[in-house]
Amino acid sequence: MNHSFQIGVIGAGAAGMMAAAEAARSGASVVLVEKNRKPGVKILMSGGTRCNITHNTNAKGISRGFGAGGRFLQPSLGAFPPEKVVRMFENLGVATKVEDTGKVFPVSDRALHVRDALLKQALDLGVKVHTEKPVLGFQATAQSGWEIRTNTDHYVVERLIVTTGGKSWPGCGTTGDAYPWLTQLGHEIVPPRPALVPLVGGSDWMHDLSGLTLADCEVSVVEKSKGSKNQLARRRSSLLITHRGFSGPAAMDVSGALTAMKSPGDCEVLLDSLPNLDESQLIEQLTDRSREGGRQRIASLLAQWLPKRLAQAMTQQFNADCIVAELPKATRLRLLSGLKRLPLSVIGTLGFDKAEVTAGGVQLDEIHPKTMESRICPGLYIAGEVLNVDGPIGGYNFQAAFSTGRAAGIAASKSFE
Numbered sequence: 136m137n138h139s140f141q142i143g144v145i146g147a148g149a150a151g152m153m154a155a156a157e158a159a160r161s162g163a164s165v166v167l168v169e170k171n172r173k174p175g176v177k178i179l180m181s182g183g184t185r186c187n188i189t190h191n192t193n194a195k196g197i198s199r200g201f202g203a204g205g206r207f208l209q210p211s212l213g214a215f216p217p218e219k220v221v222r223m224f225e226n227l228g229v230a231t232k233v234e235d236t237g238k239v240f241p242v243s244d245r246a247l248h249v250r251d252a253l254l255k256q257a258l259d260l261g262v263k264v265h266t267e268k269p270v271l272g273f274q275a276t277a278q279s280g281w282e283i284r285t286n287t288d289h290y291v292v293e294r295l296i297v298t299t300g301g302k303s304w305p306g307c308g309t310t311g312d313a314y315p316w317l318t319q320l321g322h323e324i325v326p327p328r329p330a331l332v333p334l335v336g337g338s339d340w341m342h343d344l345s346g347l348t349l350a351d352c353e354v355s356v357v358e359k360s361k362g363s364k365n366q367l368a369r370r371r372s373s374l375l376i377t378h379r380g381f382s383g384p385a386a387m388d389v390s391g392a393l394t395a396m397k398s399p400g401d402c403e404v405l406l407d408s409l410p411n412l413d414e415s416q417l418i419e420q421l422t423d424r425s426r427e428g429g430r431q432r433i434a435s436l437l438a439q440w441l442p443k444r445l446a447q448a449m450t451q452q453f454n455a456d457c458i459v460a461e462l463p464k465a466t467r468l469r470l471l472s473g474l475k476r477l478p479l480s481v482i483g484t485l486g487f488d489k490a491e492v493t494a495g496g497v498q499l500d501e502i503h504p505k506t507m508e509s510r511i512c513p514g515l516y517i518a519g520e521v522l523n524v525d526g527p528i529g530g531y532n533f534q535a536a537f538s539t540g541r542a543a544g545i546a547a548s549k550s551f552e
C-alpha cells in the first residue's frame with residue numbers, strides 16, 4: 136500500500152512517540168511506523184515494569200551523567216529538562232513520585248501507564264500509528280523527501296525522523312536496523328557495544344552467595360596496563376551477587392567501561408564492600424587489643440557492617456576464623472585488601488541480550504544538537520538511543536530519549552514554516 140505524509144517517524148519507542156506527538160502538534164501529518172505489534176515495548180519492561188521515567192535533578196545533572204555525550208545533549212535537555220518531563224506526564228494523567236535514590240516513577244508503579252500516556256498523546260494529536268511494519272530501508276527521493284519501505288507498504292514523506300533505538304535487548308525489536316542505512320547515507324556509526332549490563336564472573340565462594348545484595352558498596356574498573364592501574368569507572372550503589380556474576384546498579388553502571396576494552400582481561404573489577412570505612416579505621420578495628428574488642432570474633436566484627444552471610448564467607452575465604460586479638464598480621468592485610476579491593480574475577484558481560492542500553496551509535500558531531508537534524512542529510516532527524524549517547528541507571532536514558540525525540544519532532548515540523 137502507498138502512503139504519503141509530511142513527516143515519517145521510524146520506531147515507536149520513547150523517542151519516537153515523543154517526536155511524533157511534537158511533530159503533529161503544529162498540524163503536520165505524521166506517521167509513526169513500528170515493527171512490533173505494540174508501541175513502546177521497552178517502556179513496558181523498563182524499571183522492573185515500573186518505568187523509571189527520569190531523575191530528580193536538572194538538565195545539567197542529567198547531562199553530567201552522560202559523560203562525553205552530555206555536552207551534545209545540553210540544548211535538548213535544557214529545552215525539556217526532567218521538571219518538564221514530569222509536568223508532561225502529570226498533564227497526561229500520570230502522577231509521579233520521587234524515590235530516595237532520586238529516581239522518578241509513576242505513582243502507580245506501572246510502566247503501562249507511561250506507555251499508554253505517550254501513545255494517547257500522539258494519537259490525540261493526530262499521529263497515525265502503523266504497527267507490525269518492520270522497515271526494511273529508506274532512501275532520499277529526487278524531490279528532497281524520503282521513501283520508507285516495508286514488506287507491504289511504501290511511504291513517501293517530506294521529513295524523516297529515525298528513532299529505532301540501539302541493539303540492546305533485541306527481543307524488544309531493537310536490532311540495530313538503522314545503522315547500515317545511516318552508514319549508506321554517509322553517517323559514521325561508533326561501534327555499538329552493550330552497556331548497563333550484568334557482569335559475568337566471580338569465584339565459587341561468591342556464587343555460593345547468589346541472591347545476596349550489598350546495599351552500599353563501590354565497584355571500580357581499573358585498567359591493567361604495564362603494571363600501572365588507571366581507574367576507568369567507579370560507582371557507589373547496591374550490588375547483587377548472582378549465580379553467574381554481578382548485577383545491580385554498582386555493577387551495571389561500570390559495565391560500559393568493561394565493554395569499551397578490547398578484552399575484559401585488560402581490566403580488573405574491584406569491590407570495596409565498606410566504602411564508609413577507610414583503611415585506617417578498619418586497621419584500628421582489626422588490631423583492637425582491648426579486652427572486649429580483642430575477644431570479638433572476626434566474623435561478628437564484619438557482620439556489624441556486612442550481611443552476615445558475606446561476613447562469614449569473607450572470614451573463611453581469608454582464613455580469618457579467629458578472634459581479633461589472634462589475627463596474624465599477614466592475614467589481617469589480606470583481609471583488609473579483600474574488604475577494600477576484592478577482585479571480582481569478571482570475565483565478561485551478558486552482552487546485548489541483557490544490556491539496558493547500547494553505547495555507541497550515530498556520531499554526535501554529525502547531528503545538530505538543538506534540532507537533531509543530520510548535518511549530512513538535511514531533512515533527516517535522528518534521536519534517542521540510536522545516537523552515540525548512553526547514561527547511567529536512574530531514568531537518565533528515558534530523559535535523553537524524551538528530550539532528543541521532542542527536539543527532533545519540533546524541528547521537523549518547524550522546517551515547513
Ligand SMILES: Cc1cc2nc3c(=O)[nH]c(=O)nc-3n(C[C@H](O)[C@H](O)[C@H](O)COP(=O)(O)OP(=O)(O)OC[C@H]3O[C@@H](n4cnc5c(N)ncnc54)[C@H](O)[C@@H]3O)c2cc1C
Binds near residue numbers: 176183186491518521
Ligand atoms: C530491561 C530494560 C529496562 C530499562 N529500564 C529503564 C528505566 O527504568 N529508565 C530509563 O531511563 N531507561 C531504562 N532502560 C533504557 C531505555 O529503555 C532506553 O534507553 C530507551 O527505551 C531508548 O528509547 P528509544 O526510543 O531511543 O529506543 P527504543 O525504546 O528502543 O525504541 C526503538 C523502537 O524502534 C523500533 N524499531 C527498530 N527497528 C525498526 C524497524 N526496522 N522498523 C520499525 N521499527 C523499528 C523498535 O521495535 C522499538 O520499538 C531500560 C532498558 C531495558 C532493556
